[in-house]
Amino acid sequence: MSLSRESAPVTMEMVAKAAGVSMSTVSRVLTGTVAVSETKRVAIEKAIAELRFVPSPVARSLAKGRSMTIGIVTQAIDSPFYGLAMRGIEDELNPAGYMPLFVSGHWNVKTECQCIDALRARRVDGVIVLTGRLTDQALIECARFLPTVVTGRNLTAPGICAMNFDHFSGGMLATRFLLESGHRRIAFIAGDPDQPNSSERQRGYQAALEAAGIAFDPDLVMPGDFHEASGMLAVDRLVTAHIPFTAIFAANDQMAYGAALGLRRRGLRVPDDVSLVGFDDLPGSQYAAPPLTSVRQPAYELGQVAAVAMLQMLSGTIPTCDLPPLTLTTRESTRRLLG
Amino acid sequence: MSLSRESAPVTMEMVAKAAGVSMSTVSRVLTGTVAVSETKRVAIEKAIAELRFVPSPVARSLAKGRSMTIGIVTQAIDSPFYGLAMRGIEDELNPAGYMPLFVSGHWNVKTECQCIDALRARRVDGVIVLTGRLTDQALIECARFLPTVVTGRNLTAPGICAMNFDHFSGGMLATRFLLESGHRRIAFIAGDPDQPNSSERQRGYQAALEAAGIAFDPDLVMPGDFHEASGMLAVDRLVTAHIPFTAIFAANDQMAYGAALGLRRRGLRVPDDVSLVGFDDLPGSQYAAPPLTSVRQPAYELGQVAAVAMLQMLSGTIPTCDLPPLTLTTRESTRRLLG
DNA sequence: TTGTAGGCGTTATCAT
């Protein structure tokens, strides 16, 4: 296994020698800043091709002070939701010559801070923070050094571009749909209260009830943490406490999956006995059994918009931080309640 | 938005000046290679802390020729299966001071090649390829320059550490379980034939049938591509063609989800009418409706083992490429067929 | 248009 690998990479100096020119000239055709005589250019390009020379971004970074790398603080590299956003970022950044550097904050303020430090140490040219629990202050501090875009919160500060979906409206959307389907006893499974938009969704739920003239019943609100198990537990509690309900609105799809399983365990069918609505519209929701009605958060587009905004900041133009409105994807987990 | 950001980062030179020593000495306490007098050490450490100095990995890379970065060629940054592996990699690499650099090959040979080129250009210290469609030759070529570990295939070559689960055994495991549960008409939904281990799983299926003395019926084998839709389509075809079956073994969980939906659409219940087994045991399978019986591939552990192997190669020791055997996780999607 | 020289922020090799 102790293999002697290929020697040092081809350098610009070798190219210059092969083409019979100076390194500066090579550098010029590489960067394309200044005109170079046709004859030398072809000679250099030939040498580059023959030697299979690739300029070192490391050296380039050191010389220019830019790394062509954007740091992305995601919460978990295996998150189904942020995975899509990462993909959107990737798809926008790569064509622009930038490379995303993904690090995971794990919904932990301290870890997220370390992520940002690590990214700054790596000399990234900008930072995109996908939600997380960082304080606004920490982000403002980050923006003092680097162009910063953050999703999942509203924040106006110099050097920061924040973008957020309207989770309140999303909460209303789902609840209103259930109300219009004839449901009156709608349980709500809340998300992790420590996460930014969790309570917004609940506020939307309550607002929709109020608008429909339905009294808010706190017994119908179950705590949750955005994971499947908490959705299942919520159903258990509801049933055990003999609290009547004909529909459930879970603050995210994962909890809805858990709730579906909980209902199944109790012999309750979806949607025949209970209608179920989630939030996020994860890719898997399309193939859940039954396919889940959910408030769609276009995560891929979120990533794209975030990346474009970063590119704009980098090029000195004013970033556009506008996100599309949330929509409801109706599938088979909900049904009209016949009066 | 045109904010004037903080000026250039603190350099070692500034630390040296502040501590009244030379840059070399600062470098020494940083790298900890050579002894430094106690008095100077504290002075330097004090200066580092006060100036909040962080050494530049970029400059360090240039000087040392190592970037402390490992390139990871994953197939999709949002893949549920490889997401777990990436997490395992991350969790092993970070404590060792290395940072993973994730790029996506999208199951496309050309893209994967570009990924490797991009990683080499970024001067990563090693490459981990998560499966993919690269030719063995391409990997051997890669290994000429960088320590390379690859998952999902068996390959013995200098400088390469390959690791793979025993998909044949996995296929047998699932099929044997169904056979032992009394099933005789077991349909198989195949995976993408272009992916390395796809046919291995099918071979295991056939071998198990043979071992049980059951004639292999090609009508029971449906083509698939590892995506949900193809699982659903397979069920459609099976039912439409009036091919009798009491169980389905899908070559991965995603197709099993699709199959479950297809069965549901046809009014067939799982597991009452049809038992269903998947392959991978994705996190979501635990909360599928019903929870899915599946051949468990410990993806997180795979990532860990791959990362450890890389670390071992980097440190010059012989890497261990052994993976745990595949196991079967039995859940509610399968039932004993009463004879 | 082209080449020379200096700098980017570290580490490593020398002397001392």
Add this chain to the structure above:
DNA sequence: ATGATAACGCCTACAA
């Protein structure tokens, strides 16, 4: 133990 000094590979004035 410490301090100059030369790499590391590239970019960019500056000069020609």
